[in-house]
Amino acid sequence: MRQKNRNSASFISTARRAWPDGCALTACCLWSGVTEAQRSASQSALQPASTQAQGIELLWWIMLWSGVVIFLAVMALLIWALWSGRQRESPLSLTASKNLVLTAGVAIPALTLVILVGGSLFLGRSVASAPPPDAMQVRITGWMWWWEIEYLDSAGNITATTANEMHVPVGRPVAVELASGDVIHSFWVPQLQGKTDMVPGKVNSSWFVATEAGEYRGQCAEFCGLQHALMAFVVVARPEAEFDAWLAHQAEPAAAPVTAATQQGRDVFEQSCGHCHRVRGTDATGNIGPDLTHIASRRTLAAATLVNNRGHLAGWIGDPQRIKPGNAMPRSLLTPQELHNLLTYLETLE
Amino acid sequence: MKTQAIYDQNPEATDLLSRTWRSPPGFFGWFTHVNQSRIGYRFIVTSVIFFALAGVLALVMRLQLISPENTLLGADFYNQLFTMHGTTMMFFFAVPAMEGLGIYLVPLMIGTRDMSFPRLNAFGYYVYLIAGISLYVALFMGMAPAAGWFSYVPLANIAFSPGKGMDLWTTMITFIEISALAAAVELIVTILKQRAPGMTLNRMPLFVWSILVMSFMILFAMPTVMAGSVLLALDRAFDMQFFVAAGGGDALLWQHLFWFFGHPEVYIIMVPALGIVSTVITTFTQKPVFGYTALVLSLVATGFVSFGLWVHHMFTTGLPHLGLSFFTAASAMIAIPSGIQIFCWIASLWGARIRFATPMLFVLGFFAIFVIGGLTGVMVASIPFDSQVHDSYFVVAHFHYVLIGGAVFPFFAGLYYWYPKMTGRLMSERLGRWSFALIFAGTNLTFFPMHQLGLQGMPRRVYTYLSDMGWGELNFAITIAAFILAIGFLLTLINAVVSRTRGVAAGNNPWQAETLEWATTSPPQNYNFRHLPIVHSRTPLWDEPDSSHRQVVAGLRADRRELLITTLLEAKPQSVLIMPHPSVWPFLLALAVGFGFLGFMFQPLLFVAGFALSFFMIVGWLWPRKPWLDTGET
């Protein structure tokens, strides 16, 4: 599968170079862009990992090649037209002109368009259809500028809550319910599915089946204010059994602190952070910021802006406004000791 | 008849005519000008200045994006920059530039002396100027709007954009629409009622047709965005609930209102550009363009269909799929009129002896770039594909290709083409070719890689991106290319400024063109034509190259501003219209309206004051003139 992705990626650069105006320099930078993308396998619609995204990718290649052919044909005609008058004037006859316009300008486009529209409606129907009934339900709410992720059981009760990181089982349909708490955001994981907006006052939905285990980055695609650029998240697709274990773990409350340091850390947390953040099983029950019950198990911090490690965590808690200016979390005024304990505590929240 | 004719040719009469149509000199005089050539010229120059400003903003934006996690600009300033860049390019450059060409050229092309409502014309200009200046003052004070050029609610609503920036945006959008609507009404009436005798509708130059279609589109598209921005202003000022979900309002209502205007808007920009392309091709092949009727019908069809496409900007908002499909089909359909036009032009170029002067080069550039942009447009019209690339750099690439290819290239072609008419001098060909080459290369180098970025998942409107995303190298290349592009544009601007004084004298008709604007002097006199022309075909100047043999109209008085009214379809002479003099009232009215609207931002009651003030200005403006009454003639 990886191999296939690589193929398609170099395929595009060849395709791109075929566009005549993509002169050498463009081709070069496109090339470098592609190799770069291969290294980090991050957020590219051209490396699909779900049935839905694969369908769209196929549509893209078809459209790209038809586009290339049409463009080349039009340019060839144009150059021919310009060329034919070089020696002496030799205009097209009236009938020839008419035929040209009717075939190239009406008939061929109409035909192409019918095929294209038909194809994309067909594909669109399957991409946008209702998810199969056995799909796993996840409710995602966009906030300025992070994602709240809630897992629902078949009765619609919340089983686990997390933020900025979503896990899904490979091979099983996942249906997402999309809502917004403030302004419009857009849920987009290019490798898994096209985007769907999260509109206040409205619940949208989307679904996909991840076909490959892996990590896929998603990013908010609708401009939502100051930190729209740093509103991303990670989707982790893993085999069903691993996923189930993960979900069961996420559903549990936080581990109780055992050492003195972590106990103090929890107290600091309950006092300074608890009215915004929740850690299930403690007195911290805020719901302004992300649920931190299992923060230590997450890969990233601050909506996939930082890698989750002690240094970044300390940096974030110390001055969130430097990292993500304008976000809703204030600087905290903790003594070094308090900070130390807090970090130690947070690190236990596996 | 005889005596009248002799009087008409008398040099003293010419002097008198010149004095009658003269615009008052001096600084204060400037605010009273109403002649269409003055106002059109102002529109063009002002819009080019806004183009340069918005272009510079784009360059600053590109500098921020040159490398990942760059800290050159803050998030807020970046957001202001792209909002201002988009707003300026769409509302303060592209539309007014096309209107400006229309206002300057249409009366010349249809052989009349002025527009129907010269004072309204002047008013439209001041309103435009006030709106643009206010926005840029706000930008320099760091309080420009920052919600993007389509200001989606709730982000743009008071809860999430509390500053004055958004208030300014809603107000100034209303303003610029007033200006555009004034120009549209004006252009429609002028085109329908003031064509030279004999210029039936199907002898009208294609450029005039395109301006007519543009004006009708403005008439039906702009009121919705005005209504929308008024509702948004009310939401912001009085806590009304139109777009607030909690109060029964709806965020998507704004999107419908905006795009019902916003989609036609992009064709409002493109349609006149297509008119320019037809004009340039006719002149530089020295033969009538093939498929006049087909071209006209395509323009009209584009105008109509464009009102049925707006939802293609909302494919990802979660509307029912079946309903959306209609808009895919409609979007694809619009490719057909575009295709017809492209191939009519190719047929016209076929085997012709073409003069490859700069305007023609820009037209050829238009072909390549516009077709690429059009093809990506058809791609994004596909719902599943759009769900991937919507709001990504792929769309940014699409619309820069169509906007630059479909509007800026033709506009520059028009600039090189009509510059000699407006100034009496030709622009430098050498600089022109260099400029063209840089712009053509620069456009492709800047915007082509953006397709790739979009597919790699880069969303638009991000002030920064993380270094492990792998977007750094392409962005670096794009930024460098944007500077190449900028140098290209700069060369044309330099060319335009330098050629004002140094250019080769042009004469009346330097390109041997066929339409009436080339029948008069370059630049045209205050009165445009010494004698209003009469036409018998689509190519009056080619039919009768000798100006002294052309048929003309006699009997318009030289001591007051008079022009001829003709019938709607056949352009049969009907009556004579007496035009108003220069006047300061339009300027005062614009000030009063500006006071009302800007005041509203701070204190709603000031709006009422502005309303009352405006009333006095309007009465002053429209006050019937006694002399006109006294001349008690038929």
Added chain:
Amino acid sequence: MCPAETTRLNFAVDATHFSRFHSGSDAPIWWGIIGLILIEMSVVAAFVISYFYLVMINPSWPPIGHPASELLWPTASVVILLMSCVTMYLASKAINRDRITAFVTHTSISVVLACAVLVIRWQQFQTFDFRWDEHVYGSLVWTISGFHFLHVVSAAIGTAVVATLGALKFFNSKQRIAIVVDTMYWNFVGLAWIPFYLVLYIVPRLT
């Protein structure tokens, strides 16, 4: 320009005796007002369509607790506005026959009728039992009412000016384009109340 050359000019149309005054559709201003009315009609349409859109997405309309307003006075406004269109028509007839006094009388009656409508509407504003910031229903009713109110004010002021100018003998059967366009605008403002009346007062009773 030397005389020898000038005599060769080919004058094919002589406009010397063409009419300089326009009272109907050959006057650009007539077309201009049509344009203005088209623009305003688009605005009206935008409001009405937004109204229906909001009716559609809201489960109850008008919102629970706000019964639809009573009909008497709004209906009276419809009737009065229609009457004023008639008086404006009579005014135009009068000026066509150069009957200045009749003209001034009829325009003045129209202005008085418009003022009556303004008083009624003002009265209605007092009786709305909802605020504009409570619910989108309130926002719509207030905005549309306000929009129309402002238009009646402008039409009334405009016509008052025309009536005054008429009294000052600025118009006669030939020079009456100002009256023609004022009447056209008046009719628009009068008739625009009908769709607004329907959406504000009838539709809430049907949903």
